[in-house]
Amino acid sequence: MKSSLHHPTNESVTATHTVGTEAPALHSDTRRIVVHTEPAYTVHIEHGLLATVGHHMRALAVTGHPVIITDTHVGPLYADSLVSSLQAADYEPLVYTLPAGEESKSPEQLLHILNFLADHCITRRDVLIALGGGVVGDITGFAAATYMRGIAYVQIPTSLLAMVDSSVGGKTAVNLPAGKNLWGAFKQPRAVFCDPDVLHTLPREEFIGGCGEVVKYTFLDNPALLGLLTKEPLTPQSSHLTDVIAQCVAAKARIVAADETEQGQRQLLNLGHTLAHGLEKYSHYTMPHGYAVAIGIALMAHLGFTHYGLPAEEYRQLIELLRAHHLPVTTEVPLDYLLEAARHDKKSHGLDVTIIVPTSHGHSERITVPHATLAEQLTASLSNV
Amino acid sequence: MKSSLHHPTNESVTATHTVGTEAPALHSDTRRIVVHTEPAYTVHIEHGLLATVGHHMRALAVTGHPVIITDTHVGPLYADSLVSSLQAADYEPLVYTLPAGEESKSPEQLLHILNFLADHCITRRDVLIALGGGVVGDITGFAAATYMRGIAYVQIPTSLLAMVDSSVGGKTAVNLPAGKNLWGAFKQPRAVFCDPDVLHTLPREEFIGGCGEVVKYTFLDNPALLGLLTKEPLTPQSSHLTDVIAQCVAAKARIVAADETEQGQRQLLNLGHTLAHGLEKYSHYTMPHGYAVAIGIALMAHLGFTHYGLPAEEYRQLIELLRAHHLPVTTEVPLDYLLEAARHDKKSHGLDVTIIVPTSHGHSERITVPHATLAEQLTASLSNV
Incomplete structure (x- = not known):
C-alpha cells in the first residue's frame, strides 16, 4: 500500500486477507488489521461478524463474564444478536444500556456504569464490550481503563465514524462541563469487531457524517482511496464498504503507530x-x-x-x-x-x-x-x- | 542493604546519601531513594523539606502552574508554607481544599477536583501536588492520571502511613459505594517529598497507625529494622525517624520493582x-x-x-x-x-x-x-x- 506521508513511517500495520489471495481484493469479505500498539490488537472487519463475535473472543482467550455496554438506539437493534453470539460460545453476558446521545458521555453516566459493574461483582478477569457509536466506545473504554485500575474491553463500533476513527488510537474520555473529552485515559482494546451490516440501520445523517472522516484519509495517507470514492461515493450498500473501512483503519493505525504520543x-x-x-x-x-x-x-x-x-x-x-x-x-x-x-x-x-x-x-x-x-x-x- | 526476600530481586533501588559519607549513616538528615518504575522517580526524605520543595521542583524541570490539592486538616497547617516555597521558585500555585476524611475519597470529590482544574484552564503542561495523607494522595493521583488523559503530579505525604506506604507503588483510587479502591489507575508521581517535621502535628492515633505498616517491614525485607525499633520505639521525635522512613520506602520500592504487576x-x-x-x-x-x-x-x-x-x-x-x-x-x-x-x-x-x-x-x-x-x-x- 502506497504511503505518501511526509515522514517515513515504520510499517507497523499488517493487512491480512483471508480470502486466499495475496493482493488486496477490493470486494473480498474479510479484513484483519493488526494495530501494533502496546499491547497489539486486531481490528476485524467482516459482514455478519456480529453473529460470530463470541467465537472470536474465545479464540482470543478472553475469559470471564462479558458486560455489554450499549445505548437506547443500538441496544434494541443488536444487543440480542450479540448476547446470542456470546451465549453460543458459553459466555454469560450482562447488558447495561445508556441513554443514546452525546449527553451520555458524562461523569454521571460513567459512574452509573462503574456502580453497575461493582454491584454485579465484576472482577479484573471479566471484560467489557462497547456496542455502539463513539459515545459508547469512549465511555466504555474509560470505564475499562479505570474499573479496579483496569480490565479488558472489546469494541464493536456500530457507526461509520466509530469504525474508521474511534477504533484505533486508544483515546477514551467523557466530557466535563468545561469542555469535551477533558477527562479520560489511553486504553487499548483487546480487539475491535466491525460488522458493516449494522450500518444499514444507521441514520442517514450519521452515515454521511462518517464519510467526512473517510474523505479526510484521501488527503492524508491514501490517494488510491480518492479514486475509489470518486468512482462510487460510499453508501451503506457499497460493494467496497468493507474495503474502504479497512483502508481508513489501516491509515489511522499507520499514523498512530508512527507517533503514539x-x-x-x-x-x-x-x-x-x-x-x-x-x-x-x-x-x-x-x-x-x-x-x-x-x-x-x-x-x-x-x-x-x-x-x-x-x-x-x-x-x-x-x-x-x-x-x-x-x-x-x-x-x-x-x-x-x-x-x-x-x-x-x-x-x-x-x-x-x-x-x-x-x-x-x-x-x-x-x-x-x-x-x-x-x-x-x-x-x-x-x-x- | 541486606535483602532477605525469598526470591532474588533485581537491585533496583539506590539510596543516595548526601551527607558526604558512603556508608548509610542512621542519623543523617537526608535520604533520596530512586524508585525504578517506568518512568523512575525519587523519594526525598529530609527535615524541613517543605520549605525547599519549590527549588527541588525547578531542579526536576517541572514547569507550568502547580495546583495544590489538600484537605481541611492539613491545608490550614501547611498550605501557606508550601505556597511560599513554590512562589520563591517563581511558581504561581493554586490551592484546592477537600473536606478531611475517608469520605472524601469519593467519585463526587474527584469530580469537584476535575471541574476545578478545567474551570481554571489547567493544561497538560501543569502539575498537581498532593499535600496530605493517603486520601489526598490517592484522589490527587487518580485526578492526575485522568485529567486530559494524564498530567504530572508530585506527592507530599503528611502522614507516616502515606510516607511509608502510599508514596511507592503508583496505585491511585477512590472508593465506590460497593467497596474501597474499586475505581482508579496506576500513575507514578514525578517526585515524592517527605518532610518528617510535619509528623509533629499528626494526631497520635494516626502516627501509631503508621507504625503498624512500619513494623510490617521488619518481617518482610528488613530484619535490621527490627533491632532499631526494638531498641527505641518510633515517635515523631525519634532521632532515627528519617532513617526508618527511608528504610521502609526502600523496602517497598525493592518489592514493587521486582514485581510491578x-x-x-x-x-x-x-x-x-x-x-x-x-x-x-x-x-x-x-x-x-x-x-x-x-x-x-x-x-x-x-x-x-x-x-x-x-x-x-x-x-x-x-x-x-x-x-x-x-x-x-x-x-x-x-x-x-x-x-x-x-x-x-x-x-x-x-x-x-x-x-x-x-x-x-x-x-x-x-x-x-x-x-x-x-x-x-x-x-x-x-x-x-
Missing part, C-alpha cells in the same frame, strides 16, 4: 478539525462532527490552494468528493468566531497554532503559524471563493 | 491485610487502617508460630514490638466474620486464598490455601493463645 505526524489526523471545533460549538453541538470536519477540510483545502500549492484541479476534486457524499463545504459562521475557537483549541500554543493543510492527493502538511497569520491568510483565501 | 512477591506487602479488611469493615471503617493491620500481623504471626515454623522467641518479639508502639494485637471480632470478609477480598480466588505468614525475622511466605484450611488452622492457632 501525538508529538508530530499524528497531528495530521486533525485535518479539518481546527475549525470544526468552532463550527460544532457555534451550533451548540447540534451539527454532526463529520459535517463540521467536512467544512473544516474544505476551508483548509482552499487555504492550501491559495497559499500552499494545492493544485486547482485537486482542490476541485476534493470539494466534489465532499459534495458527492452530501457533505457541506461552506458555512455562514463568521470566520472571527471560528478563529477565536481555534485559539482555545488543545493544539493552540500561545500565539501559534498548528494547522493541517492539504497540498496534494494523499498528502497534507503540518504548518505552525501565528494566529494572526492564519486569520490574514484565511480572510484572503475566502475573499477569493 | 502484583503477580507474586508484591503480595508480601499484604502481610496483615487479609484479615485487616474484615476488622475495618466490622468497625464501619472507624478503626484506623494501621491498627487493623497490626492485629492482622499478630494473628498471622501466631499462625506462623503454630503452623509454619516461626520460632516462639521471634513471635514474642514481634508482638512486643507492636505493643511497644501502642498497637493492638488482639480482637473481639468473631473469626468467622474475618474469614468471610477474606473470602470477598481481591486476593481471594474462588476456593483458595493467598495469605502472608511471618516465618522468621525479615522473612514472610506467601501461602495459598483453601479457605476451609485457613479457617481450621486459624481456629486451632487461636485456641492456643
Whole structure:
C-alpha cells in the first residue's frame, strides 16, 4: 500500500486477507488489521461478524463474564444478536444500556456504569464490550481503563465514524462541563469487531457524517482511496464498504503507530478539525462532527490552494468528493468566531497554532503559524471563493 | 542493604546519601531513594523539606502552574508554607481544599477536583501536588492520571502511613459505594517529598497507625529494622525517624520493582491485610487502617508460630514490638466474620486464598490455601493463645 506521508513511517500495520489471495481484493469479505500498539490488537472487519463475535473472543482467550455496554438506539437493534453470539460460545453476558446521545458521555453516566459493574461483582478477569457509536466506545473504554485500575474491553463500533476513527488510537474520555473529552485515559482494546451490516440501520445523517472522516484519509495517507470514492461515493450498500473501512483503519493505525504520543505526524489526523471545533460549538453541538470536519477540510483545502500549492484541479476534486457524499463545504459562521475557537483549541500554543493543510492527493502538511497569520491568510483565501 | 526476600530481586533501588559519607549513616538528615518504575522517580526524605520543595521542583524541570490539592486538616497547617516555597521558585500555585476524611475519597470529590482544574484552564503542561495523607494522595493521583488523559503530579505525604506506604507503588483510587479502591489507575508521581517535621502535628492515633505498616517491614525485607525499633520505639521525635522512613520506602520500592504487576512477591506487602479488611469493615471503617493491620500481623504471626515454623522467641518479639508502639494485637471480632470478609477480598480466588505468614525475622511466605484450611488452622492457632 502506497504511503505518501511526509515522514517515513515504520510499517507497523499488517493487512491480512483471508480470502486466499495475496493482493488486496477490493470486494473480498474479510479484513484483519493488526494495530501494533502496546499491547497489539486486531481490528476485524467482516459482514455478519456480529453473529460470530463470541467465537472470536474465545479464540482470543478472553475469559470471564462479558458486560455489554450499549445505548437506547443500538441496544434494541443488536444487543440480542450479540448476547446470542456470546451465549453460543458459553459466555454469560450482562447488558447495561445508556441513554443514546452525546449527553451520555458524562461523569454521571460513567459512574452509573462503574456502580453497575461493582454491584454485579465484576472482577479484573471479566471484560467489557462497547456496542455502539463513539459515545459508547469512549465511555466504555474509560470505564475499562479505570474499573479496579483496569480490565479488558472489546469494541464493536456500530457507526461509520466509530469504525474508521474511534477504533484505533486508544483515546477514551467523557466530557466535563468545561469542555469535551477533558477527562479520560489511553486504553487499548483487546480487539475491535466491525460488522458493516449494522450500518444499514444507521441514520442517514450519521452515515454521511462518517464519510467526512473517510474523505479526510484521501488527503492524508491514501490517494488510491480518492479514486475509489470518486468512482462510487460510499453508501451503506457499497460493494467496497468493507474495503474502504479497512483502508481508513489501516491509515489511522499507520499514523498512530508512527507517533503514539501525538508529538508530530499524528497531528495530521486533525485535518479539518481546527475549525470544526468552532463550527460544532457555534451550533451548540447540534451539527454532526463529520459535517463540521467536512467544512473544516474544505476551508483548509482552499487555504492550501491559495497559499500552499494545492493544485486547482485537486482542490476541485476534493470539494466534489465532499459534495458527492452530501457533505457541506461552506458555512455562514463568521470566520472571527471560528478563529477565536481555534485559539482555545488543545493544539493552540500561545500565539501559534498548528494547522493541517492539504497540498496534494494523499498528502497534507503540518504548518505552525501565528494566529494572526492564519486569520490574514484565511480572510484572503475566502475573499477569493 | 541486606535483602532477605525469598526470591532474588533485581537491585533496583539506590539510596543516595548526601551527607558526604558512603556508608548509610542512621542519623543523617537526608535520604533520596530512586524508585525504578517506568518512568523512575525519587523519594526525598529530609527535615524541613517543605520549605525547599519549590527549588527541588525547578531542579526536576517541572514547569507550568502547580495546583495544590489538600484537605481541611492539613491545608490550614501547611498550605501557606508550601505556597511560599513554590512562589520563591517563581511558581504561581493554586490551592484546592477537600473536606478531611475517608469520605472524601469519593467519585463526587474527584469530580469537584476535575471541574476545578478545567474551570481554571489547567493544561497538560501543569502539575498537581498532593499535600496530605493517603486520601489526598490517592484522589490527587487518580485526578492526575485522568485529567486530559494524564498530567504530572508530585506527592507530599503528611502522614507516616502515606510516607511509608502510599508514596511507592503508583496505585491511585477512590472508593465506590460497593467497596474501597474499586475505581482508579496506576500513575507514578514525578517526585515524592517527605518532610518528617510535619509528623509533629499528626494526631497520635494516626502516627501509631503508621507504625503498624512500619513494623510490617521488619518481617518482610528488613530484619535490621527490627533491632532499631526494638531498641527505641518510633515517635515523631525519634532521632532515627528519617532513617526508618527511608528504610521502609526502600523496602517497598525493592518489592514493587521486582514485581510491578502484583503477580507474586508484591503480595508480601499484604502481610496483615487479609484479615485487616474484615476488622475495618466490622468497625464501619472507624478503626484506623494501621491498627487493623497490626492485629492482622499478630494473628498471622501466631499462625506462623503454630503452623509454619516461626520460632516462639521471634513471635514474642514481634508482638512486643507492636505493643511497644501502642498497637493492638488482639480482637473481639468473631473469626468467622474475618474469614468471610477474606473470602470477598481481591486476593481471594474462588476456593483458595493467598495469605502472608511471618516465618522468621525479615522473612514472610506467601501461602495459598483453601479457605476451609485457613479457617481450621486459624481456629486451632487461636485456641492456643
